[in-house]
Amino acid sequence: MTPELREQEERLQFDRFDHDDAWGLGTLLVGLARERGHGVTVDIRLGDHQLFHYALPGTSADNDDWIERKIRVVRRFGHSSYLVGQTYRDRGTTFEEKSHLDAALYAAHGGCFPIILRGTGPVGTVTVSGLPQLDDHRLVVEALELFLDARSSGDGAVS
Incomplete structure (x- = not known):
């Protein structure tokens, strides 16, 4: 699975990312979650x-805490929170056991993906919290694919 996760980060990169892009990507994620009846919180950041x-019904302040912890992992390691956790699992251990980072501050659980500018690197994060970790990750990846596909087709709009 780790090669697939690395490939996602290579493929899902932006040429530019601004406030309007955050709005478009965020509303796309909220729309996908609503259609599927998922109670998730969605967060998008450019730097700090x-x-x-946006928090859909069925979420709580706990989701905001998970988001902060996942974001810290992405900022520290420069990779998706799921890839970081999977890297430890591939070694037969856990992030919590071997990273020596405070689990109250860091969570290498799926759902936070770096916003990567081509030629620059990570500049922000897009995060979902509320589903099992692989489902959080997959929802973010799906939204990024749809958003970037719409942009590359010249459509600019996503539904």
């Missing part, structure tokens, strides 16, 4: 600036 945050 929170550009989008």
Whole structure:
């Protein structure tokens, strides 16, 4: 699974990312979650600036805590929170056991993906919390694929 996760980060990169992109990607994620009846919280940041945050019914402040912990992992390691956790699992251990980082502050659980600018690197994060970790990760990846496909087709709009 680790090669697939690395490939996602290579493929799902932006040429630019701004406030309007955060709005478009965020509303796309919220729309996908609503259609499927998922109670999730969605968060998008550019650096430390929170550009989008929405909590669907069925979520709580605990989801906000998970988001903060996942974001710290992505910022520290430069990779998706799921890839970081999977890297430890591939070694036969856990992030919590071997990273020596405070589990109250860091969570290498799926759902946070770096916003990567082509030629620059990670500049922000898009995060979902509320589903099992692989489902959180997959929802973010699906939204990024739809968003970037719409942009590359010149459509610019996503539904």
